[in-house]
Amino acid sequence: MTTAKAIIGARIFDGIFWHDDAALVFADGRIEAIQAADRLRTGIETIDAGGGMIVPGFIDLQVNGGGGVLLNEEPTVEGLSKICAAHAKFGTTGLLPTLITDTYAITTKTVEAGKRAKAERVPGFLGLHLEGPHLSIARKGAHDPKLIRPMEENDIELMLSCRGKFDAMMITVAPESVTPEQVTRLAEAGFMVSLGHTDATYETAKTYAEAGARTVTHLFNAMSPLGHRQPGLVGAALDIGSLHVGIIADGIHVHPASMGVALRAKNGPGKIFIVTDAMSPIGTDMTSFTLNGREILRQDGRLTLADGTLAGADIDMISSVRFVHETLGVPLEEALRMASVYPAEAAWLAARKGALKPGFDADFVILTDDLCMKSTWIGGRKVHQE
Known part of the structure; x- marks a missing residue:
């Protein structure tokens, strides 16, 4: 004691x-x-x-890097430790380091490193978020299209090896590359299955939510938009109460007006929660870094590929809370809940965290x-x- x-x-x-x-x-x-x-x-x-x-400490369910480390480039216990430590400086007490679409070999290495990091009790490490590679090429964003592919049985077996190893485990998938049956298997194994990087219709998103999908990855970005006759994934995320929804609160990925509309429109019990989608420069003065052999540039609060495509975000969690409160006018209590209570609920951690x-x-x-x-x-x- x-x-x-x-x-x-x-x-x-x-x-x-x-x-x-x-x-x-x-x-x-x-x-x-x-x-x-x-x-x-x-x-x-x-x-x-x-x-x-x-x-309450902040919980970030989508963070690709920090402190000069990008998980794709350093999928090790040391890399995970550095990312967690970098974000602790900005109030994050629990996070899911996120692997952006990569090879099966890198994914396997990351999963094994995650298991060791959890066994070694790395402070703040909750588990992993695998963002891809089972996405839609049409909505690839900054993900390397050469690495995007359908989910296969060996992918599921790798995921199932994580059962019981982490506090939380998340995977972003697109219906174009994953079947409802595969979603159900992952959900039954305790995964937060998240829909993202997809042109899915409202009807398709509803089918996948019924199959076990629990969350939606970075609302508005890399997904079918809200239309008056075709609600798309944005419409599904806001209308389907069982879905919890991540959003990047930097004023760049989503216009403040759109964020405000989404916050007012979301059906519950699922809530909208903040994710940083942060990359390696957080906590450093880096001006560029590499992802899958491609240079990402850092300038004026943006991270972009050479063609201008946004590639993750250059924001931390306390800055996101300030943005939601000060720019959007959200009451402080609700802004804080978006960074703590709501991600804990999405990750089935609300019995002891958030x-x-x-x-x-x-x-x-x-x-x-x-x-x-x-x-x-x-x-x-x-x-x-x-």
Whole structure:
């Protein structure tokens, strides 16, 4: 047993309510209570936050790289550790490092590295997100079309080898390359099957949702658009209540007006949650990097191929929260939920992550009143201090 600690001196947002003049008490990596600061038991170690707010740690279900590392280029335990550490500096306490479409050999290497990273308890590492290679070439975005292909039995067997190995596991697929039966097998094995990079119609998306698809990858980007007679995947994502929906909140991938419309239109219980879709430059001064042998340029907040195609995003999670709150005018509480509560719900983690409740993992972030970072805590351990 470790000594319990209590953090005082900041407002606490538990995911639903604010607590003033309160202390966050935690021990052995779990939250014990949120209680009145003047009623702490004698002898407990007390830490003064010095103002600001304590909020649930952010959960990012789509992050391709960070700290100078792109998962495709460094599919190792070390690479995964560097990505997780880079994003912890921006409030992310749990993430799914994401492999962009690559060869079967690289995918296998990434899966094996992920299993080792989980066994070694890399801080913040929840599991993997495999974005492809089973996508639509017509909606490839920055994915290499030479590597896109239909799902085969050996792919499913590789996925099934992950059963029980991770806290969460996600795969983005297109109906053009995957059958409903394959989706069902993956869903029954515990995968979040996400629809993306597809020209799927509303009707097709509904069929795949009924087969077990749970989420939609980066709403509006690389998918059939919303039309008045053909709702497409965008229409399906907003209309079908069982679907949880990721969105990139950088003001570049999606116009703020479109984001606002989507947030107002989404049927529940599935919610829209923030993903960064971040690449290797996050936390660095890099101006370019390589993906599948192609140069990606970083300029003015954009990451693009030479032809101008967007290739991931140049944003972190706290910046995304600020954008949603300050630019879109979303209440702060809801902006915070989009980065914590809602991704936890999408990933079946809401019984222990995404909120500050007794028994939950002590994953939290201390912020200034103007939403700048102060510190990040994972499992009750401070992993970053500004």
